[in-house]
Amino acid sequence: MDFWESDDLAEHREAARAWVKANVRPEWVGEQHRSGCHQTMELHALLARDGLLAAGWAPEYGGGDVDPDFARAVFDECARMGLHFDGWATTTMVLHTIDHIGTQEQKRRYIPAALRGELLVALGYSEPDSGSDVAAAKTTAVRDGAEWVINGQKMFTSTAQVCSHVFVLARTDPDAPKHRGLSLFLVPTDAPGFELQPIRTLGGQVTNATFYTDVRVPHDALIGEVDQGWNVMRVALVYERGVSSPTSVERTVADDLAAWARGARRPDGTAVLDDPLVAERIGRIAVEEEVSRLLSHWMNWHAAKGGVPGPEGSMRKLFWSEAGNRHYAEALDILGAEGVLAPEAPGAPAGGAFEHGFRNAVVTTIYGGASEILRDIIAERRLGLPRSRPAL
Ligand SMILES: Cc1cc2nc3c(=O)[nH]c(=O)nc-3n(C[C@H](O)[C@H](O)[C@H](O)COP(=O)(O)OP(=O)(O)OC[C@H]3O[C@@H](n4cnc5c(N)ncnc54)[C@H](O)[C@@H]3O)c2cc1C
The missing domain is CATH 2.40.110.10 (Butyryl-CoA Dehydrogenase, subunit A, domain 2)
Known part of the structure; x- marks a missing residue:
């Protein structure tokens, strides 16, 4: 499988940007920060209206003909603005679970309603x-x-x-x-x-x-x-830890940091990015972000073949969340005092994404399985090491 973005996806990104420009109100980002609710229902209704929620689902469950890559590109563009879709992310986990183990009646009842934006x-x-x-x-x-x-x-x-x-x-x-x-x-x-x-x-x-x-x-x-x-949860948890929903977006700390470092100046007038140590640190972040991305693609590829990934989901979630903590700590170190400017503070680099990302990265190591639990799962199921807890 070719894990690199295809030209098709790049084409979708242009159309996705046009969709976002026509439909998404930038003030929704600030509203999500203020309310703490990581799901904007007005946007959700628009995504449903244009078939973006239904992309990739079978026609008998209300799937439409919108290309899933286009839908993913739209979610990506929104996420790059700082918008979250946590409610839709959990919904897709439940929909996949219903698709795996629900009755025909449940599939016909719940999945189309969710794709119409009526069930979250x-x-x-x-x-x-x-x-x-x-x-x-x-x-x-x-x-x-x-x-x-x-x-x-x-x-x-x-x-x-x-x-x-x-x-x-x-x-x-x-x-x-x-x-x-x-x-x-x-x-x-x-x-x-x-x-x-x-x-x-x-x-x-x-x-x-x-x-x-x-x-x-x-x-x-x-x-x-x-x-x-318990068996139903195991299916759902795999989707939480590994298989990307259309909403899952990898981080762009390296890109955001490079963009800032290109423009920011040292007292001697040189760009921060001209410092080889800074460039190396950003390079290391870029490598780990690429590893996270590949692990996600690996999961999606496995799911596309009809499989239910097991410890691989834990590996992806553990790596992504732990790496996020390292990356934001590095970012704040490189940014200095500017780094702690919160979203909506005047002049906050990347709109406050570093400060917010640093706080949020801590939380990502807790939900969807805390890191210690994920390490146990990998040790037992991937490496065959003895269980650290009593058998089920
Ligand atoms: C922002 C946020 C959103 C969340 N959203 C949801 C949600 O939508 N729905 C939902 O159901 N839950 C949600 N959670 C809950 C989340 O899944 C739990 O917080 C998580 O599973 C850890 O459970 P706990 O908080 O009870 O901590 P505990 O289980 O008490 O763990 C405390 C510490 O002990 C460690 N630990 C526990 N057991 C072991 C062990 N056997 N071996 C080694 N170390 C161990 C843990 O790793 C952790 O470091 C969310 C949590 C957060 C923070």
Whole structure:
């Protein structure tokens, strides 16, 4: 496979820039910073209207004829402006999961609605006492005739404030070993008994604690088999850690830093980039960004062949998130005092992307599997080293 960008994609980028110019309001970037909500619904509606959400999906599930490379180019252009699509990113993870293990009826019901922009799904896995050990979830779902009754609390239910549903991990068999008595439900956020409280994080994002008090959902809201939620989650987690959604965009720290260093001057009048040490440090960042990009392409290629990548997803997520921390620390070191100017501060280099990126990079090593957990997975499943925890 040729991992380099094709000329086709370059052509799409021109059209994508035109689409962005015609449709995207630059003030949405500032709004996302101020509100901490990493999902702009006005933009989402426009993406749905023009078939960009549906690109690459099968026609029977509402897929359109928009080229997925064009859609990816549009998301890329938006992301380069600083816009996030976290709600759509989690939604695509759930859609792929439904596509893998949902019933035909669920595929026909949920996937087209999401592609029309009407269904947006947050992930409700973590709880106050279970994040890494997500299988220790205490939220319960109890069958009552044709319905399930859900009670409990979830932490870090990101973008739930704008989502139509939460993909809730709940215990359906309290007597089974912890990994065997779990199930996953699509819970509407307008259901009676659902509440949320915002939590602002270091990266600026406002995520949520969500509460479920006798929330009733129909049996059809169960995704996968009863008590098989752990296997369903494993599919979903692979998409979270590795397989790029159309929204996933690699970082451009090296490019942004080079652009700044080309224009910035030392007291003696020379460009910062003329310093060979600075150039070398930026070069190293560029190499690692390329490795991250290749790992993403590797995942996508695997998924395109119909596979479900296992520890490779962990490798990609671990490398990308840890490298991000190194890159932003290097960037702030090179930038000096200017580097800590936040987004929207007058004169902030790259619009404050370095300061924001530095804070946000820390957070990326936590969600979607903390680095220590990912190293364990790689050690066990890729290198065949002994398990560090009791067997499942
Ligand atoms: C910004 C943000 C957004 C998030 N969004 C979502 C979301 O949308 N939906 C959702 O469900 N969750 C979300 N999360 C939760 C995230 O997945 C958890 O925070 C993460 O899994 C870690 O769990 P924890 O916070 O309970 O920390 P803990 O599991 O308590 O871990 C604390 C520390 O101990 C280490 N540790 C834990 N167990 C082990 C072990 N066995 N071996 C070695 N080290 C270990 C961890 O690596 C970590 O460093 C989000 C988190 C953040 C910060």
